[in-house]
Amino acid sequence: MKNLLIFLLLIMATAALGQTSTEELEQQLKDTKDSRQRLSLLYELGEAYLRSDANKARDYGRQSHQLAIDLKNNGMAAQTAYLTANAYERLRDDRNTEIWLRTTLTYAKLAGDSDLIINSVNKRSKLATKDRNYRKAYEVNQEAFDYFSGKGTSISDLERKYEVQKAQIEKDKRELEQEKNRLEREINSLSSERDQLSTDKTALEARQSQLVRDKERVEKEITVKEEALVSVSEEKEKVAAIAKEREEEAKKMTREALEQKAVAEAVRAELAEANLAAERNQNLRNLAIIGSAFLLLVSLLSYGRYRSSRRSKKVLEDKNKIIEQERQNSDNLLLNILPKPIADELKQHGKARAQRFEQVTVLLTDFKNFTQIAEKLGPEELVNELDKCFKAFDFIIQQYPDIEKIKTIGDAYMCASGLTNKSTFPDNMIRAALEMQQFLAEQKQENSRLGRPYFEARIGIHTGPVVAGVVGVKKFAYDIWGDTVNIAARMEASCEEGEVNISQTTYQWVAARFECLYRGKVEAKNKGAIDMYYVKRELAGAMAV
Numbered sequence: 327m328k329n330l331l332i333f334l335l336l337i338m339a340t341a342a343l344g345q346t347s348t349e350e351l352e353q354q355l356k357d358t359k360d361s362r363q364r365l366s367l368l369y370e371l372g373e374a375y376l377r378s379d380a381n382k383a384r385d386y387g388r389q390s391h392q393l394a395i396d397l398k399n400n401g402m403a404a405q406t407a408y409l410t411a412n413a414y415e416r417l418r419d420d421r422n423t424e425i426w427l428r429t430t431l432t433y434a435k436l437a438g439d440s441d442l443i444i445n446s447v448n449k450r451s452k453l454a455t456k457d458r459n460y461r462k463a464y465e466v467n468q469e470a471f472d473y474f475s476g477k478g479t480s481i482s483d484l485e486r487k488y489e490v491q492k493a494q495i496e497k498d499k500r501e502l503e504q505e506k507n508r509l510e511r512e513i514n515s516l517s518s519e520r521d522q523l524s525t526d527k528t529a530l531e532a533r534q535s536q537l538v539r540d541k542e543r544v545e546k547e548i549t550v551k552e553e554a555l556v557s558v559s560e561e562k563e564k565v566a567a568i569a570k571e572r573e574e575e576a577k578k579m580t581r582e583a584l585e586q587k588a589v590a591e592a593v594r595a596e597l598a599e600a601n602l603a604a605e606r607n608q609n610l611r612n613l614a615i616i617g618s619a620f621l622l623l624v625s626l627l628s629y630g631r632y633r634s635s636r637r638s639k640k641v642l643e644d645k646n647k648i649i650e651q652e653r654q655n656s657d658n659l660l661l662n663i664l665p666k667p668i669a670d671e672l673k674q675h676g677k678a679r680a681q682r683f684e685q686v687t688v689l690l691t692d693f694k695n696f697t698q699i700a701e702k703l704g705p706e707e708l709v710n711e712l713d714k715c716f717k718a719f720d721f722i723i724q725q726y727p728d729i730e731k732i733k734t735i736g737d738a739y740m741c742a743s744g745l746t747n748k749s750t751f752p753d754n755m756i757r758a759a760l761e762m763q764q765f766l767a768e769q770k771q772e773n774s775r776l777g778r779p780y781f782e783a784r785i786g787i788h789t790g791p792v793v794a795g796v797v798g799v800k801k802f803a804y805d806i807w808g809d810t811v812n813i814a815a816r817m818e819a820s821c822e823e824g825e826v827n828i829s830q831t832t833y834q835w836v837a838a839r840f841e842c843l844y845r846g847k848v849e850a851k852n853k854g855a856i857d858m859y860y861v862k863r864e865l866a867g868a869m870a871v
Contacts, residue, residue, distance in 0.1 A: 348371060348374050348375065351367055351370055351371050351374065352371065354367055355367045355368065355371070361393065361396075361397060362397065364393060365390055365393045365394055365397065365399070365402060368386050368389050368390035368393065368406075369386075369387075369390045369402070369405065369406055369409065371386045372384075372386035372387040372390060372406070372409045372410075372413070373409065376409070376412060376413060376416070380413050380416035380417050381413075381417070383409070383412075383413040383416075384410055384413035384414060384417065387406055387407075387409040387410035387412075387413055388406075388410055390402070390406040390409070391403060391406035391407050391409075391410060391429075394406050400433050400436040400437040401433075401437040401439060403433040403436075403437075404430050404433035404434040404436075404437050404439055404442050405442070407426050407427075407429040407430040407433060408426075408427075408430040408434075408442055408445065408446060410426045411423050411426035411427045411429075411430055411446070411449070414426060415449070420453055420456075420457075423449070423453065424450060424453055427446045427449050427450045427453075428446075428450070430442060430445075430446040431443060431446045431447065431450075431469075431470075434446060435473060440474075443470060443473065443474075444470070447466055447467060447469070447470040450466045451463045451466050451467055454466060455721055455724070455725070458725070460718050460721050460722065460761075460765060461765075461768065463721055464714060464717060464718055464721075467717065468714070495652055498652075499649060499652050499653075502645050502648060502649050503649070505645060506642060506645060506646065506649070509638055509641065509642045509645075510642070512638055513635065513638060513639065513642070516631060516634070516635045516638070519631060520628070520631060520632070520635070523624065523627070523628045523631065524628075526624060527621075527624060527625070527628065530617070530620065530621050530624060531621075533617065534617055534618070534621060537610075537613065537614050537617055538614070540610060541610055541611070541614055544606070544610050664678075664796065664804050665730050665745060665804065667746065668796060668804060672796070677796075678795060678796045679795065680793055680794065680795030681793070681794055681795065682791060682792070682793050682794075683744055683745055683746075683791065683792055683793075683794060684791045685744050685749065685750065685789065685790075685791070686742050686743070686744040686745060686789065686790065686791065686792045686794075686806070686810060687742065687743045687744055687750070687751075687752040687755045687787060687788070687789045687832065688740070688741075688742045688787065688788055688789075688790075688792065688806070688810055688811055688814040689740065689741050689742070689755055689758070689759055689785065689786070689787050689814065690738060690739070690740050690785070690786050690787075690811075690814045690815055690817070690818040691719070691738065691739040691740075691762065691783045691784065691785050691786075691818065692737060692738050692783065692784050692818050692819075693715075693737045693781045693782065693783050694781075694782045694783070694784060694823040695782075696736075696737040696781075699779045699781065702779050703779060711779075711781065712737060712781075714769075715765075715766070715769070715781055715783075716734060716739060718762070718765045719739055719741075719762055719765075722758050722761045722762055722765070723741050723758050725758075726743070726754040726755075726757070726758055728743045728744065728746070728750045728754055729741055729742070729743045729754060729755060729758060730742055730743070730745050732804065732805060732806060733803065733805065740811075741755075741758075742792070742806055743755050744789075745794055745806070751835055751836070752787065752789050752828075752832050752835050752836055753835075753836060753839060753840075755787060756787065756826065756828070756832075756836055756840060756861055756864075757864065759785045759787060759826040759861070760826060760861065760863070760864070762783065762785065763783070763785065763824055763825070763826060766780075766781060766782060766783055766824070767824065769781070770782065782823035782824055783823065783824075784818050784819070784821035784822065784823055784825070784827070785818060785821060785825070785826045785827065786814050786815065786816070786817025786818030786819070786820070786821050786827050786828075787814060787817060787826065787827070787828045787829070787832050788810055788813040788814040788817050788828070788829040788831065788832055789810070789829070789831050789832045789835060790808070790809065790810035790813065790831060791808060791810060792806045792807065792808040792810050792811060793806065793807050793808055794806045794807075812852075812853075813829060813850075813853065813856075814829075816850035816851060816853050816856065817829055817850075817858065819850070819851065820848050820849075820850055820856075820858060825860050825861075826860065826861040827845075827858055827859070827860060828842070828858070828859050828860075828861055829856060829857070829858065829859075830856070830857035830858075830859075833857075833859045836861075838865075839864065839865055840861050840862075840863070840864050840865060841861075841862045841863050841864075841865055842859040842860065842861050842862065843859060843860040843862055844857075844859055845857075845858045845859060845860060846858075
């Protein structure tokens with residue numbers, strides 16, 4: 327048993343020594359002269375230090391990038407540039423992060439690495455959005471879009487590939503779940519077998535202890551018998567002497583001779599009994615040896631079961647990690663479609679109930695003369711211009727956590743704030759509307775300079791109660807209903823291009839923080855005369871709510 331424990335400890339120590347440390351990698355880097363091996367080691371060291379020491383990760387990343395360029399390896403040049411950008415990002419150096427992300431994009435295009443192109447564009451877009459440079463964020467995304475379009479990969483192709491990959495992931499996920507259940511059953515079975523072996527081991531140990539006690543008892547009996555045999559031998563010699571002395575009297579004393587013969591037979595019987603005891607002792611020794619061998623065999627079997635259980639557990643842990651990663655990807659995709667509370671409710675209950683919110687601010691936009699502009703532009707150019715505007719609107723409302731995008735219908739864009747149980751105010755919605763008009767004004771100036779058509783938008787805002795919920799089974803959507811939505815639509819329809827038109831209700835909430843121009847009572851379809859205001863600007867020094 328002791329030898330078995332020492333064997334297990336040696337195996338565990340050998341497994342621990344198998345892991346390669348950063349010190350070993352650095353020693354290998356010093357020893358190697360091969361450029362390709364140096365490139366691999368430099369990149370591995372940069373990856374290893376990325377979480378613990380960003381400065382070292384940056385230095386190793388830059389060295390590996392230069393070596394990749396010298397070797398004319400565009401793929402590794404892109405990978406090492408992205409590693410260096412991540413190191414600068416951890417050092418909170420946005421300028422160098424942007425520089426190295428651009429370098430990553432350049433070499434990723436040369437290498438045709440779509441994943442790195444998407445990752446670098448995503449990070450550059452976030453940096454531009456962080457600085458509120460929405461034009462740059464749009465240009466970064468447009469550059470990637472133009473690249474993929476030039477390579478023959480359309481958005482519909484990517485969506486189709488995504489759907490195929492998603493279906494495959496779901497299939498793999500189900501298979502992994504089945505494999506997980508099978509492994510859990512095997513683990514339970516192994517646990518039962520381990521318990522049974524433990525019980526058998528305890529019984530064998532008890533039996534072995536009993537055999538040891540029996541052996542000791544038999545050895546004592548054998549010792550006693552051996553002493554008795556010595557005594558018998560001495561008695562036998564004495565009897566032989568007496569028999570020799572009385573040999574001459576045997577003829578005359580028949581009765582005494584018979585008695586002597588009886589004594590001799592008794593001595594022979596005792597000798598036979600001693601031999602039988604010795605043979606029994608030898609059998610007991612053989613039985614003890616067999617029991618020890620059986621115990622050793624059971625111990626080896628238990629160890630084999632233990633090693634198999636460990637391997638099964640490791641496989642199960644790896645597959646659980648894959649399942650968890652796919653679950654996270656599914657959650658992120660769902661959050662791109664639905665608000666987080668609704669997504670959580672759908673995952674938990676399989677459906678989401680409709681809710682009423684008393685104070686929701688609804689924003690609606692619509693482009694002026696969209697039909698006439700559409701006739702002047704080709705289909706692709708029209709979609710590109712519309713996509714550019716809606717992407718900018720998405721970037722703008724992402725800066726305000728309380729605003730949720732609802733949907734786009736043709737050239738109309740709808741978003742709302744206050745769709746939570748927390749009280750919210752229209753301030754952020756009005757700020758977002760002013761930023762939308764500022765973006766469209768910049769686009770108008772740029773397109774006018776180039777002699778191209780441009781979009782001008784009307785924006786209407788109203789605050790009031792709505793009902794919100796999820797509709798549909800396939801391609802379900804989150805939407806809002808109520809008179810508040812209708813009034814917001816009337817605000818947009820009664821607005822002039824380039825302006826933000828708000829209702830009396832919304833104005834009462836923001837009058838102290840925004841400069842507004844009263845328009846008087848304006849006729850609205852099916853609503854009669856409504857007090858309306860144009861929002862001009864946010865007042866400097868106004869207290870934020």
